[in-house]
Amino acid sequence: MKKIFISYSWENDEHKRLVGTIGELLESDGLEVTIDQWDLKPGDDLSLYMEKAVSESDYVLIVCSEGYKKKADNRIGGSGYEAKLITTEFSMKQNKKKFIPIYVGGVWEEVSPRFLAGNMYVNLSSLTGSESFERNYTDLLTTICGLERIKKKNIDTKERIAERLGVSKEELQFKNDPYEIKIEGIITNEVTMPKNDGSRGSALYKIPFRLNKSPNSDWKKLFLHYWDRPSSFTSMHRPGIARVEGDKILLDGTMIEEVQKYHRDTLLLAVKEANEKYNQHLKKLEIEKERLLKAERNHNDKISKLAGEIRFD
Known part of the structure; x- marks a missing residue:
């Protein structure tokens, strides 16, 4: 059971009743509340009571008011002593989230003590019920x-649009999306x-590899170029054995052991270089398109x- 201490200033009977109501709600929800x-009781050691309440509680709820701020900022009375205990815990770099400001009305800057500056408060200023x-209390x-x-699962916008258009996700490309071909695996x-x-x-x-989509002819040419002339390769590299058909790359004239030891890395490298080169090509086309449109507008x-003249x- 979580232990909660409610720190507040005895200002008037209405304020005391409000604090009592908050405490009763917390107790009704299974928490152990100290107020x-x-x-x-008469004769109790007030300082010892406050020290134990602050140190032994899991959370301290600080009901902010003008009276509490005045006493806390100037270290007056019980509220001032509690503020001293709280700031001591702050200075010892203990859990600052243990202390939760409760806003019940007024101008925040006029009711918030200095030691709570910057802390996010819970707004319980509305009528109970x-x-x-209810939302803020929850x-x-x-x-x-x-x-x-529980956070909402990530929504794939492109996938949603594809569903509505009745096409596959791979057939869509947002304007600023890079053109990216990926190898998904071997078609065993x-x-x-x-x-x-x-x-x-x-x-x-012959070993076929599934791609995430069917590349266009320009990408195919780039891939074959980088497969035949990779920037990095081993003595077991086999230029001339690759071709692209639909959404597949085919290596015709190899073995699975060679793929595992040598060709996998070369395949990934060739795909990466083809993607980069093709995206550079697309960027140049886009720049040229913008140039031509601008020239046409100016003309x-x-x-x-x-x-008109x-x-x-």
């Missing part, structure tokens, strides 16, 4: 109990059998301006 108006009070309860709201059921007839290369076979503006009367 001086409930617990202190109102929608606003947030307080959620914080005290260490609960977290389409790997061919080697001849193994003793002839040269008869132990080799049309010039024609319109001069045509030519009179035929």
Whole structure:
């Protein structure tokens, strides 16, 4: 059971009742609440009571008011002593989230003590039972109990649009999206059998790799170029065995062991370099397109301006 101490200033009966109401709500929700108006009896050691309440509680709720601010800032009375205890914990770099400001009305700057400057408060200024009070009180309860709201799952906007258009996600490309081809894996059921007839290369076979989408002809040319002339390769590299068909890359004349040891890295490198080069190409096309559009606009503006100045009367 979480232990809660409510720190406040005895200003008037209405304020005391409000503090008592908050305490009763917390107790009704299964929390152990300490409030001086409930617990202190004549003759009790007030300083010891406050020290134990602050140190032993899991959370300290500070009900902010003009009276509390005045006493806390000037270290007057019980509220001033509690403020001293709280700031001592702050200076010892203990859990500052333990101390939660509660706003119940007034101008925040006029009711918030200096040691709470910058702390986010819980607004319980609305009438008890109102929608606003219940929402904010629930947030307080959620914080005290260490609960977290389950976040909405990430929504793939492109996927949603594709569903509405009745096309695949891969068929869509936002204007500023990079063109990216990825290898998703080996299509194992389409790997061919080697001849193994003793002839040269008869132990080799064809291995297809699934791509995330079918690349266009320009990308295919770039990929084949970088496969045949990779920037990094081993002595086991086999130029000339790659081709692209639909959404597949085919290596025709290799073995799975070679793919595992050598060709995988070269494949990834060739795909990466083809992606980079093709995106550079797209960027140049976009710049050229903007240049031509700007030139056309300037030309049309010039024609319109001069045509308006030519009179035929």
